Amino acid sequence: MHGIVFFVGRCLYLEKARGMKMLLHYYKAIHSFNIPFSLLAGLLGLVEHDKLSGFLRAFTLSLFTGGFALSVFFFGLAYENRYYFYYNKGFSKLQLIGGAYLLNVAMLLVYRLIKFWMI
């Protein structure tokens, strides 16, 4: 009985791990557009506020809003067929975009927590 439970649990774990790998792959692909764009936005923030906090604020804001939206748009424009790489593994476009955004939110939460502990 324990063996069956262990086997089923392991299969489910591997299934989730593989799904997560695909999502991370999409996340990396999207952020190869988003990060350079957001860095540029961060530099503009630096000009505006002349402080590191200005850079970080503009960078994070872009990473979550305009930069992210533009990345999804340009990825779709340049690599429309690439989505079939994920479709064939059962991911829809909405799941990919939503998942990538949630990963961003998780990263922000980790960053905030680290910042909170450091203060």
Place this chain on the structure above:
Amino acid sequence: MIQHELQADSVFKHFGDREILTDCFVRCKTGEVIGILGRNGCGKSTFMKIIFGTLSCTHKYVSIDGKKYDAPYKVKGLMAYLPQQHFLPDLLTVKAAIKLYADSRVDEERMMTDENVLPYLSKNIFSLSGGERRYLEILLLVNTPAKFILLDEPFNGLDPLVKEKIMLLIRAYRATKGFIITDHDYRHIIAASDRIILVTNGVFKNIKALEELETLHYLPPGSLAFSGLE
């Protein structure tokens, strides 16, 4: 052998005023290869994307084993689709793509020891030739748990040897899967398929005798005799 049945019925699609597909119907069972032929722009790829679930349409009824699905691709293990253009990310190595796509160690091992893939496992996908890349894409798809594989122009732009390798791949996996393939290379489609469907004026016609391909003006007169297919 477990038998599965895919049925796509009442598929209607229009682009603006132009009706591209009107009441199209296809049935495919495990072990069958259905070949779809048709002229450029007649709606072959559109039909495949509609039944896969990534393209919207006016109306469709897609079922697998009697259960209706609006977007079969979202349910794991139902369908896989090879688009016309390459879909694998350029920067992955062949090995990484296989590891990412394989559902089990057994599948991974099977793909990595494939004699046509083995020599370039460590290469990046962008450095592969068109034929090597197409073969890899099809190999990845047939090794998914999908019950039905839709291949959109699998032979396009490939040399005869690669075409033969792809034919062997289809033959090797047809025992456990159903295939729907479309291509302009009618000789290979005829050789690979159990049944041929011709798309003409938005309607699917089941071809009973190959001569119909000429009488329905898909092939120029004498093409079949010239190709030795009569």
